[in-house]
Amino acid sequence: MRLTGRWVDLAAISGITALAAVVSQSWPGFNSPDSEFYASLALYGSDVVDRAIEPSYIWTRLGYIAPVRGLALVFGPWAAFEIWRIVLLFVIAAAVYSIAHIAGRPRALGGALALFTALNTVVLAYAGNTYLTGTVMAGTFTVIALGVWSFGSVASQGRGLLGGPRWTTGALVGAVLAWILMTNPYGAIL
Numbered sequence: 001m002r003l004t005g006r007w008v009d010l011a012a013i014s015g016i017t018a019l020a021a022v023v024s025q026s027w028p029g030f031n032s033p034d035s036e037f038y039a040s041l042a043l044y045g046s047d048v049v050d051r052a053i054e055p056s057y058i059w060t061r062l063g064y065i066a067p068v069r070g071l072a073l074v075f076g077p078w079a080a081f082e083i084w085r086i087v088l089l090f091v092i093a094a095a096v097y098s099i100a101h102i103a104g105r106p107r108a109l110g111g112a113l114a115l116f117t118a119l120n121t122v123v124l125a126y127a128g129n130t131y132l133t134g135t136v137m138a139g140t141f142t143v144i145a146l147g148v149w150s151f152g153s154v155a156s157q158g159r160g161l162l163g164g165p166r167w168t169t170g171a172l173v174g175a176v177l178a179w180i181l182m183t184n185p186y187g188a189i190l
Contacts, residue, residue, distance in 0.1 A: 063183030
């Protein structure tokens, strides 16, 4: 029964992500010099800043540049941006859904909250600007969901992630915060 419930949860989150991705497909993309610059870094790597006096840009946005660069090398530029956007939408929807589910609320409420949040995120409107807004938002929602899970939720009774020791959840929170820090140091302060 428990395994079937997890599949239902995964199907609900995937459906919410697909709906949000399809609905937002025609919304505007690159719209600022800043987002275009980081999109260029993701597509062309360090070639963009090789002659720069201060190459710090690539290190302070590595949490966005590295995954999108890897996706661009495998799938091409536009598919890479779309895949990254869908991954961020999935993470946001999963975090919001799980927070509601952990709190003992019905799946329908968790699904409604996740859909509402996914349809109102900045990720939808800024395909190239996900380096800051979408990535930090996805990371922040993940940290909140892990915190709710770890400290006294209905499902865990205060145990760590999936019933394990609390340090495993703390390690995951640390990894997510490091990812946010590599995306935007100011975003990690959130």
